[in-house]
Amino acid sequence: MSxxxxxxxxxxxxxxxxxxxLVALIALIALIVAxxxxxxxxxxxxxxxxxxxxxxxxxxxxxxxxxxxQFSLGHVCFYGMGAYVTTLLMMNFGMNFFLATLISIVxxxxxxxxxxLPTLKLRGDYLAVITLGFGEVFRLFLTNEVDLTKGPxxxxxxxxxxxxxxxxxxxxxxxxxxMILLVAFxxxxxxxxxxxxxxxxxxxxxxxxxxxxxxxxxxxxKLLGFGIGGGMAALxxxxxxxxxxxxxxxxxxxxxxxxxxSMVVLGGMGSIPGSILGAFLLTALPELLRAFSEYRMxxxxxxxxxxxxxxxxxxxxRASRLKNEYKIKAEK
Amino acid sequence: MNExxxxxxxxxxxxxxxxxxGVDLVQKKGEILSLIGPNGAGKTTLFNLLTGVYKCTSGNIxxxxxxxxxxxxxxxxxxxIARTFQNIRLIRSMTVLENVIIAHPDxxxxxxxxxxxxxxxxxxxxxxxxxxxxxxxxxxxxxxxxDEMATSLPYGKQRLLEIARGLATKPMLLLLDEPGAGMNxxxxxxxxxVIRHITDVMKITVLIIEHDMKFVMGISDRIIVLDHGQKxxxxxxxxxxxxxxxxxxxxxxxxxxxxxx
Ligand SMILES: Nc1ncnc2c1ncn2[C@@H]1O[C@H](COP(=O)(O)OP(=O)(O)OP(=O)(O)O)[C@@H](O)[C@H]1O
Ligand SMILES: [Mg+2]
Numbered sequence: 001m002s003x004x005x006x007x008x009x010x011x012x013x014x015x016x017x018x019x020x021x022l023v024a025l026i027a028l029i030a031l032i033v034a035x036x037x038x039x040x041x042x043x044x045x046x047x048x049x050x051x052x053x054x055x056x057x058x059x060x061x062x063x064x065x066x067x068x069x070q071f072s073l074g075h076v077c078f079y080g081m082g083a084y085v086t087t088l089l090m091m092n093f094g095m096n097f098f099l100a101t102l103i104s105i106v107x108x109x110x111x112x113x114x115x116x117l118p119t120l121k122l123r124g125d126y127l128a129v130i131t132l133g134f135g136e137v138f139r140l141f142l143t144n145e146v147d148l149t150k151g152p153x154x155x156x157x158x159x160x161x162x163x164x165x166x167x168x169x170x171x172x173x174x175x176x177x178x179m180i181l182l183v184a185f186x187x188x189x190x191x192x193x194x195x196x197x198x199x200x201x202x203x204x205x206x207x208x209x210x211x212x213x214x215x216x217x218x219x220x221x222k223l224l225g226f227g228i229g230g231g232m233a234a235l236x237x238x239x240x241x242x243x244x245x246x247x248x249x250x251x252x253x254x255x256x257x258x259x260x261x262s263m264v265v266l267g268g269m270g271s272i273p274g275s276i277l278g279a280f281l282l283t284a285l286p287e288l289l290r291a292f293s294e295y296r297m298x299x300x301x302x303x304x305x306x307x308x309x310x311x312x313x314x315x316x317x318r319a320s321r322l323k324n325e326y327k328i329k330a331e332k
Numbered sequence: 333m334n335e336x337x338x339x340x341x342x343x344x345x346x347x348x349x350x351x352x353x354g355v356d357l358v359q360k361k362g363e364i365l366s367l368i369g370p371n372g373a374g375k376t377t378l379f380n381l382l383t384g385v386y387k388c389t390s391g392n393i394x395x396x397x398x399x400x401x402x403x404x405x406x407x408x409x410x411x412x413i414a415r416t417f418q419n420i421r422l423i424r425s426m427t428v429l430e431n432v433i434i435a436h437p438d439x440x441x442x443x444x445x446x447x448x449x450x451x452x453x454x455x456x457x458x459x460x461x462x463x464x465x466x467x468x469x470x471x472x473x474x475x476x477x478x479d480e481m482a483t484s485l486p487y488g489k490q491r492l493l494e495i496a497r498g499l500a501t502k503p504m505l506l507l508l509d510e511p512g513a514g515m516n517x518x519x520x521x522x523x524x525x526v527i528r529h530i531t532d533v534m535k536i537t538v539l540i541i542e543h544d545m546k547f548v549m550g551i552s553d554r555i556i557v558l559d560h561g562q563k564x565x566x567x568x569x570x571x572x573x574x575x576x577x578x579x580x581x582x583x584x585x586x587x588x589x590x591x592x593x
Pocket of ligand 2: 375376377418
């Protein structure tokens with residue numbers, strides 16, 4: 001355990017020069033492009049697509065939990081809403097995927113803020129219970145509103161997204177698509193983390209009395225935390241819908257929320273690398289351990305308890321801002 | 333005409349306890365006013381009323397001739413009231429410099445859209461923010477520690493950092509809650525210099541809560557004494573020292589002693 005800790009700390013301390021960064025970036029792009037050819041196995045690529053998708057979802061949930069400090073157990077609601085709104089717009093109005101996704105992001109994010117509004121005064125456990133309940137209500141809505149959502153049977157044969165006349169089709173294309181999204185998510189989170197806005201949100205999270213004393217409207221940051229996190233989840237829901245080609249309420253059960261929370265907690269609250277690590281581990285491991293799939297929820301539970309006891313800050317804890325990033329970025 | 337702060341019958345009750353009881357207070361621009369009184373007298377609670385952490389049960393508060401009684405806490409900060417806390421409230425996960433930066437209006441009003449799509453403009457603003465915040469750290473004597481984690485500083489320095497953070501909000505009025513607590517005599521002298529700089533050079537009015545009588549008598553233009561939530565005396569330092577009600581209040585609590593020994 002301490003060996004791993006040491007290793008992670010060592011990696012954290014590595015600082016690359018501009019040239020090294022460029023080389024690393026090119027190598028990374030080359031690796032991503034070459035990856036589907038190298039493995040050339042549909043199943044492995046599928047697992048990696050899921051890993052990357054959950055990494056994005058974990059980042060979006062971590063923004064709500066780790067940055068804005070609100071313990072939400074209903075993330076699946078935003079994820080599912082994104083999937084359904086995009087799908088319905090595409091199927092009923094023949095709308096282009098990207099336009100539909102945009103609308104679905106705005107819709108979900110507005111909804112997330114409205115959901116957050118009455119819970120602003122609640123803390124910790126209460127908020128967790130309410131959001132958990134809301135996820136269930138949403139799933140019941142999907143199941144029972146047969147006219148709108150086609151009920152438990154779900155919506156089959158969702159068309160592939162089309163961009164500049166080219167349809168994104170097949171595992172390989174989706175692999176590149178999700179990788180672009182993942183890179184965009186990471187870049188977005190990094191910008192957010194070092195911006196005045198992100199720092200303000202962290203301040204509100206850590207000490208709301210100190211935050212108001214320096215002029216921050218704590219409600220605004222809590223609302224926007226839900227709004228942005230919810231919008232990001234909606235984007236992932238839209239991706240999921242077109243990637244799977246079908247959606248049904250069972251994909252958006254509360255267990256899915258629990259899974260995402262586990263990824264956040266295991267990886268590290270408020271940590272970008274932690275989110276990715278947590279998502280990859282908890283997506284890939286169960287695939288490797290197919291035989292034990294019945295015990296998956298039990299394993300999640302046990303894992304969470306173990307983490308809470310031995311390493312409550314997660315595997316890759318929020319690098320408690322070791323450097324003055326704001327200043328470094330300003331002077332570069 | 334040049335009052336910056338005024339309370340009229342400011343009162344707050346917590347259940348059966350009246351923590352602040354009909355306090356009238358007037359502070360002029362540029363004046364160093366001190367608030368003293370035995371433990372539990374209601375000094376911090378009065379600060380919380382002024383800054384909006386609590387709302388008055390009755391009475392009114394005026395800042396710069398505006399009635400701010402019902403105004404939200406963060407709006408009062410934007411209007412020009414800054415404070416420090418008796419029980420230090422710094423952000424643990426941030427560095428010394430960042431603790432000041434987060435309070436700077438140009439940082440916490442930064443548009444996230446600008447940060448994403450207008451990097452040049454954002455960078456320019458940030459450079460200015462960093463420059464100004466480093467200047468504030470210089471004033472409180474912490475500029476060579478800007479890269480350290482805020483909570484790794486010794487107690488006295490954390491209090492100075494809270495002052496710098498308060499200044500970063502660009503206030504007209506700065507409320508200091510026991511700024512000298514936990515400082516040795518040398519640090520208290522430095523603190524006096526810092527407060528003088530804030531009032532004389534930066535032209536910011538300061539209201540201080542402090543227990544150290546020598547410090548209070550040395551720095552205050554005027555003193556207000558609270559006991560059991562009520563104002564029991566008000567006047568120049570030498571008047572307060574001789575005031576029998578004040579001596580009684582302190583003797584009752586066994587607290588009025590020269591803190592040098
Ligand atoms: N939120 C609250 N709820 C109930 N009682 C409170 C609350 N805040 C303060 N009090 C009470 O109000 C009284 C005044 O407290 P306050 O902290 O203002 O005293 P103080 O003059 O700052 O004392 P000290 O010198 O010890 O800091 C105390 O009896 C305290 O217990
Ligand atoms: Mg106090």
